[in-house]
Amino acid sequence: MPTTNNQRLDLAKLAPEVYKAMIALDTVARQGLEPTLVELVLTRASQLNHCAWCLDMHTRDARSAGVSEQKLDLLNAWEEALNVYSDRERVALALTEAVTVLTDGFVPDKVYSAAAEHFDETELAQLISVIVTINAWNRIAVTTRRTPPVRG
Template sequence: MTARLDFYKAGPDAIKAMVALEQRIAKSSLEKPLIELVRLRASQINGCAFCLDMHSADARKAGENERRLATLSAWREAPFFSERERAALEWTEAVTLVSQEHVPDSVWSSVHGHFSPEEITDLTLLIVAINGWNRFAIAFRKMPA
């Protein structure tokens, strides 16, 4: 597969806007391991090889467990995730796949029970950001190095 466009060079102002989202996420109270799990799960759903490669490496560098990384796509069946992580992963799936079920009330109840209003807002921003990065990388065929 051949890259279509270097979007960093073609749209530096657009990338600055995306980076601003990342700066807010970095300042949030969300735990770094949780942030990487959310990025990975959305990237799995979207099939973004570039983002999967990058964020799995970032997760490993941050000390993430190989078993959790290997079972992330089956998090519902795997015993390695906390209730808070499960709520975040369920929220990630619902927001990423918003056209399918429009984020059901049951998913809201779950995430609302484990996160503060500010954290839910930041978690949603994180999901919006990674979905945006996935779309840039997929549309322009950015490949892992």
């Protein structure tokens, strides 16, 4: 039975153990990475996946974490905003796109190697985990048609 606002179902209510596991995965995936970088990655993946719920949440979380309005405004064109993002942010965003849009092929060696130059192995493992986790959340929200509340 559909929930309010055209949401198809409430995963947290109907599959609570899965939901709890996702929350736990989300929490541990972020460990060791700076919150601003994590929020840029979460927001960019959510843009690529057209996930309104996650975009609403992560743009607000990004602001709270200290991500500048300029970085959020230009995120959809980050490759062209050469001086706005650090090298570390740029390689994280490139890896995010490569992992998220697998229909373009495998994650290119060039993208992975660039990320490996800016992140140690543990950080890279955490970054990959963050990217995988947000893609799972995006797919849950898009599939269940979870939409953000209207604000003022």
